[in-house]
Amino acid sequence: EADIYQTPRYLVIGTGKKITLECSQTMGHDKMYWYQQDPGMELHLIHYSYGVNSTEKGDLSSESTVSRIRTExxxxxxxxxxxxxxxxxxxxxxxxxxxxxxxxxxxxxTRLTVL
Amino acid sequence: GQQVMQIPQYQHVQEGEDFTTYCNSSTTLSNIQWYKQRPGGHPVFLIQLVKSGEVKKQKRLTFQFGEAKKNSSLHITATQTTDVGTYFCAGRGSGSARQLTFGSGTQLTVLP
Known part of the structure; x- marks a missing residue:
């Protein structure tokens, strides 16, 4: 069954830690995106990719980075x-x-809480 | 940059009443999409409108795209408790602005 997966679903972490949020899809889609959403608020595009080795920054400035080594x-x-x-x-x-x-x-x- | 505004931000209706949310873009759009996000869930695609003045229906939901392709609306007839959630419009600009810009959403509460 084609789907898109994210792990972890919930993460509580201390300030200064390095974290990686995982995202995988089995639909063979070339384009992928990361959005940031505060509760009840709009979605802000922070990163997107057109395919392998392609990454672009979105509208919302973010200190995060992304990579796209594999399509999925x-x-x-x-x-x-x-x-x-x-x-x-x-x-x-x-x-x-x-x-x-x-x-x-x-x-x-992924619901992230940084203490 | 492209901005997409959505009103109202919140709407409480009695079950059986109608509901409408409006979406306005600062620039002309190539197309507009609508998504529904249930409480605690993720956005799920509902529909896409492409043509000027286009109207599409999905059971009790009616979607319209304005003649100038700068505004859109979603109307729900006779709301049900299953309609609860936040409805987002997302507009795609033309030319270099090809990414989707999401509106702020309208949070619908349906009282039984």
Whole structure:
């Protein structure tokens, strides 16, 4: 069954720790995204990728970094977590094509709390 | 940069009442998508509108795209408790602004 997975689902961590949020999809999608969403608020695009070895920064400035070594995998890393990073992080994927129809499929999200 | 505004931010309705959320973009859009996020869940795609003046229906949900392709609306007829959640519009710009920009969402509460 095609799907998009995120781990961990919940993470509580101390300030200064390095963390990696995992995202994988089995749909063969070229395009992948990371969004940051505070509870009840809008989604802010922080990173996206068009395919392997492609990464771009989104509209919202973020201290996180991403990599895309494999099509199905798009991890997000925070080198030194701070309380201001506390939020929900949503990973999504979509087909890449010239057609404008490309719905995004979202993972379940990682709820990060930095103490 | 492209901005997408959505109103109202919150809406409480009695079950059976209608509900509408409105989305306005600062720039002309190539298309607009709508997503629903249940409490504690993740956004799920509902529909995409591409053509000027387009109207699409999904059972009790009616989606409209404005003639100028700068605004859109989602109307739910006779709400049910299963309609509870936050509804987001997401607009895609033209030219270099090709990423989706999400609106702030409308949080719908349906009282039984």
């Amino acid at each position: 995998h798009f991890p997000l890393t925070l080198e030194s977590a701070r309380p201001s990073h506390t939020s929900q992080y949503l990973c999504a994927s979509s087909e890449l094509g010239l057609a404008s129809y490309n719905e995004q499929f979202f993972g379940p999200g």
